[in-house]
Amino acid sequence: MLGGEILGDAYDAGWVAAQTSGGAVALRVMADLLAQLPEPPTVWLQAPTYGNYVPILTVAGARHQALPYYDPLRSELTFDQMLDGLKAARPGDVFLMQGVCHNPTGADMSEDQFTALLDTLEALGIVPWIDLACLGFAQGFDADCAMAGQIAERFPECIVCITLSKSFGICRGRAGRCSSRPAPATRRVSPEQSRPSPVRGLRTLRTMVRR
Numbered sequence: 001m002l003g004g005e006i007l008g009d010a011y012d013a014g015w016v017a018a019q020t021s022g023g024a025v026a027l028r029v030m031a032d033l034l035a036q037l038p039e040p041p042t043v044w045l046q047a048p049t050y051g052n053y054v055p056i057l058t059v060a061g062a063r064h065q066a067l068p069y070y071d072p073l074r075s076e077l078t079f080d081q082m083l084d085g086l087k088a089a090r091p092g093d094v095f096l097m098q099g100v101c102h103n104p105t106g107a108d109m110s111e112d113q114f115t116a117l118l119d120t121l122e123a124l125g126i127v128p129w130i131d132l133a134c135l136g137f138a139q140g141f142d143a144d145c146a147m148a149g150q151i152a153e154r155f156p157e158c159i160v161c162i163t164l165s166k167s168f169g170i171c172r173g174r175a176g177r178c179s180s181r182p183a184p185a186t187r188r189v190s191p192e193q194s195r196p197s198p199v200r201g202l203r204t205l206r207t208m209v210r211r
């Protein structure tokens, strides 16, 4: 649900997706799957970043490392240091980045930096994992989705986690989604992510987006 609305034409039959109870559960489901791969990748993080990433990855047993993203004293991105640090990654590793309205810094990459980052990921064989939390709060819903669509167009392998709870003001309705292309080699989702998946929040949102 809401695949095409967010990823546009790049949302093809190669994707597998699960509805989740908000974004944190989407992240946890993906962290669990990555940790179970026969050769688990390292998940590279921006620092500082959303405070739940490290606890989620740690509890899932997913290997992770941080790269400097932002210098709070200078109030600027440490973009070159981040790219430089990525050189230590191995092909098949994963880079967990946010879409718009970077949490907690509020500082997003410029378009040029975003393109340079994608060039680097592609050159090093690193899989982008994009986490979208505040779609619609930067330049409007469609414009804010564009970067995810660009990644999905360009990278045959990528991961997208989304929370739409805040974007549509249904925080307590919980609307999240976790998707990857290709499907993860393992499909064993941990027992605490009970089924069936929650769909009510997302159905409401789909009606709103389509209107």
Ligand SMILES: Cc1ncc(COP(=O)(O)O)c(C=O)c1O
Pocket (backbone or CB within 6 Å): 021, 022, 023, 024, 025, 050, 098, 103, 131, 132, 133, 163, 164, 165, 175, 176
């Ligand atoms: C970047 C980011 N990812 C994920 C989440 C988690 O979303 P949810 O509250 O739907 O679990 C948040 C919530 O603030 C967030 O800022």
